[in-house]
Amino acid sequence: MTPWQMACLDVTRRHFLQDCGYGLGRMALVGLLCGQAARASQPPAAAAGRLEPRQPHFPARAKSVIHLFMAGAPSQLELFDNKPELTRLEGQPLPPSVIGGQRYAFIRPDAAVLGPRFQFARHGESGAELSETLPHLAQVVDDLCIIRSVHTDQFNHAPAQLFFNTGFAQPGRPCLGAWVLYGLGAEAQNLPAFVVMSTGNGISGGAANWSSGFLPTVYTGVRLRNSGDPILNVSNPAGCDAAAQRDTLDLVVQLNRARLSTTGDPEIATRIAAYEMAGRLQSSAPELTDLRSETQATLEMYGCDPAKPSFARACLLARRMIERGVRFVNIYHEAWDAHSDVAGNVRSNCQQTDRASAALVRDLKQRGLLDETLVVWGGEFGRTPMVESSPALGRAKGRDHHPQAYTIWMAGGGIKPGLTYGGTDDLGFHATIDPVHIHDVQATILHLLGFDHTKLTYHHAGRDFRLTDVHGTVIRPVLA
Numbered sequence: 001m002t003p004w005q006m007a008c009l010d011v012t013r014r015h016f017l018q019d020c021g022y023g024l025g026r027m028a029l030v031g032l033l034c035g036q037a038a039r040a041s042q043p044p045a046a047a048a049g050r051l052e053p054r055q056p057h058f059p060a061r062a063k064s065v066i067h068l069f070m071a072g073a074p075s076q077l078e079l080f081d082n083k084p085e086l087t088r089l090e091g092q093p094l095p096p097s098v099i100g101g102q103r104y105a106f107i108r109p110d111a112a113v114l115g116p117r118f119q120f121a122r123h124g125e126s127g128a129e130l131s132e133t134l135p136h137l138a139q140v141v142d143d144l145c146i147i148r149s150v151h152t153d154q155f156n157h158a159p160a161q162l163f164f165n166t167g168f169a170q171p172g173r174p175c176l177g178a179w180v181l182y183g184l185g186a187e188a189q190n191l192p193a194f195v196v197m198s199t200g201n202g203i204s205g206g207a208a209n210w211s212s213g214f215l216p217t218v219y220t221g222v223r224l225r226n227s228g229d230p231i232l233n234v235s236n237p238a239g240c241d242a243a244a245q246r247d248t249l250d251l252v253v254q255l256n257r258a259r260l261s262t263t264g265d266p267e268i269a270t271r272i273a274a275y276e277m278a279g280r281l282q283s284s285a286p287e288l289t290d291l292r293s294e295t296q297a298t299l300e301m302y303g304c305d306p307a308k309p310s311f312a313r314a315c316l317l318a319r320r321m322i323e324r325g326v327r328f329v330n331i332y333h334e335a336w337d338a339h340s341d342v343a344g345n346v347r348s349n350c351q352q353t354d355r356a357s358a359a360l361v362r363d364l365k366q367r368g369l370l371d372e373t374l375v376v377w378g379g380e381f382g383r384t385p386m387v388e389s390s391p392a393l394g395r396a397k398g399r400d401h402h403p404q405a406y407t408i409w410m411a412g413g414g415i416k417p418g419l420t421y422g423g424t425d426d427l428g429f430h431a432t433i434d435p436v437h438i439h440d441v442q443a444t445i446l447h448l449l450g451f452d453h454t455k456l457t458y459h460h461a462g463r464d465f466r467l468t469d470v471h472g473t474v475i476r477p478v479l480a
Contacts, residue, residue: 050269051186051193051218056450061414061480062374063187065180065445066318066329068357070349071161071203072336073406075383075399077116077428078346079131080407081148085426086385087115094386098429105156106339107388107400113427114387114397117343126418133350136358142418143361143370145478146409149422149431152381152438155403157337160380161205164438167467171208174458176442177328178212178219179467180449183456188325191288192222195326197318199226199311199352200335210330214460216266221330224285224317226309288320302359312356319363322373336379339388340395361411374413374448376441382406385428405431408441414448416480436475443472448479 046054077083093110102109118131123138128146130138137144154160159169166173174182177194186193196210203209210221253272260268291299291306294316299305304312311333318329333353338345357377364370383399383406390396405424411417423433443453446467453472457464 046182046185051181053187054183054185056183057452057455058450060448060450061372062412062448063372064322064327064329065177065374065376065413065449066322066360067176067331068315068353068360068375068377069161069164069209069330069332070336070353070377070379071200071332071334072157072338073160073379073381073383073401074336074349075338075342075346076148076405076407077383077385077399078118078342079134079350080129080146080409081405081424081428082116082120082129082131083385083424083426083428084116086113086428089113089427090115094427094429098425098427102404104384104400106390106393106395107384107386111384111386111388113385114342114399117346117397124418126420128418128420131346133346134354136355140358140361140411143365144409144411145415145417145419145421146407147421147436147441147475147478148405148407148424149434150378150382150406150408150436150438150441151431152403152406155381155401157204157380157401158206160401160403161203161209164380164441165205165209166211166213167439167442167469171206171211172213173465174213174215174219174467175208175210175221176445176467177210177221177330178215179446179456180328181219182215182458183446183451184327184449186325186327188321188327191285191321191324191326193325193327194219194221194330195321195328196221196223196330196332197226197314198223198332198334199309199314200333203332203334209332214465215458216269218266218269221328224289226314288324289317291316298363301363303355310356311353312359315356315360316363319360319367319369322364322369323367338383338398339400340393340398342383342397342399345398364412370412372413374415374445375411376408376445377410378408379406402429404429410478414480416478419478421475421478434477437471439468439472440475442468444475444478447474 091112093112099109118133120129120131122129124142126142128141152160152163154163154169163169165175181193212219256268256272302312302316304316314331318331321329335349361375364373382402384402388395388398388400421434422431422436424430425432446453446456453466453468457466
C-alpha cells in the first residue's frame, strides 16, 4: 500500500466536510436552491394542474395524437416483415448463435422455425411490402411511415405496455398522453383533453397505461365506455332537474374553492375541473357519440355500425374528437396475443382493425386534419420466428413474445409518408438496420408535438423526471 493510500485511510467523511470548507449546511442549501430552480423552470399553470393551452418548446408539426395500441402484440412476421428465409427453414431450429442467451416464457430456445402464414406483396408508389391480411392499409400505404426495427426492454405484456406508454415498466409514472397535456394544455372546452377507449379483451397493464402518475390528476386519461352512457354517472338521476343540479354544482364548487384557497392542494383544483367538465359532458358526450350526422359513405368507409361497439366505431369517434379539439386519443384493441394459431389470430384481428385504421388515415387526410394529427399504430412487442406448440396447453402454430424486433407505423403530423424505415436480419430475430428503441419512439412523438424530450420535465421526489428517463433519440430520418 502506498503512503498516499495510507494517508487516505485516516480521512473520514467528517474530516472531508471540515477541510473542504463546505459542510452539510452549505450542501443542503445548494440542494434546496437547485430544487427551487428546477421547480421554477416548470410552467406554473402546468405544475398547478391547470389545462389552459400552452406553447411548446418550438413550433409543432402535430397538434394532437391518435394512438391505436394493438395490445397483445401483433405478429410482425404475418403483417409487415416478410422473411422468405423462415419458409425455407420451417421445421428446423434457429442457430444458437442467433438466439444467444434469450429465454422465453412458453417455448424452448431450440423450438422449430415457423414460416410466414400469409403472402406478401408490394403496394403504392413507395413499394411498401404488406401482408395479404391488410388490403385496406395497402390502399393508403403511401401515407404511412413503417418502422420495422423497433425493440423494447420488456417481454411480458403488462410491463411492456407500461413501458411503451409511460417509459417505465412499473405503475406510477405519467403516461404519454398525460405528458402531452402537461406540456400543451387543452383546447377542447366541452370534452376531456385526453380520452381512452378500448375494444377486445382486458388490458394487461390496466389503467396505469393512461394514468397521470405523479403529475396532477387532471392530466389522467378519461375512459369512454363502448355502450350506454359514454361516461358513468353523467346522466341525471330520476327526479333531479337541471335547476336542482345547477344549484348543487354551484354549492360544491363554492365549497371546493374555499378549501383550495386554504390549502392550495392541486387535487382540489382537479376536483373542481372534474365537476365542471362533468356538467359540460352531459350535453357534449351524447352529441359526440351520436353518429347519425355521419354520411352513409363515411360509415361504410370505416365499416362502422353505429349501434354496435367496435374498433371501427372507436376510430370514427376518434376523428370526431380531434375535430372537437381533443388533444390525445388512445384506442386499445386487446386481442393480438397469438400463442396458438397465429394465422387465425392475425386474420381475425385484421378483419376488425384493417379497414378502420386505413379509413381513419384517409378520413383525416380528406378533411385536412392529417397534417396536424399524428396517428401511431403498434403493440408492446413482436412475436418469435419460432413456433409455439404445447399439447398440454392446447397450443399449436403460435408465436411467443419477442422484444428484440417488431414493427409499428405512423402517419401524419410531420411524419415522412411512403417510407419504410429500419429492418431486421433474414430470420426476423434482431433489429439490424437502424434499430429504434421505445424511448426513441417516445422522443420522436414529443418532438413532433414541439417538445425537446430532455426538457419536458416534472420535479418529483427530489429530482426531475421525464417520459424518456435518461434515454431516447429523435428518429430524424422519419420526419417530413
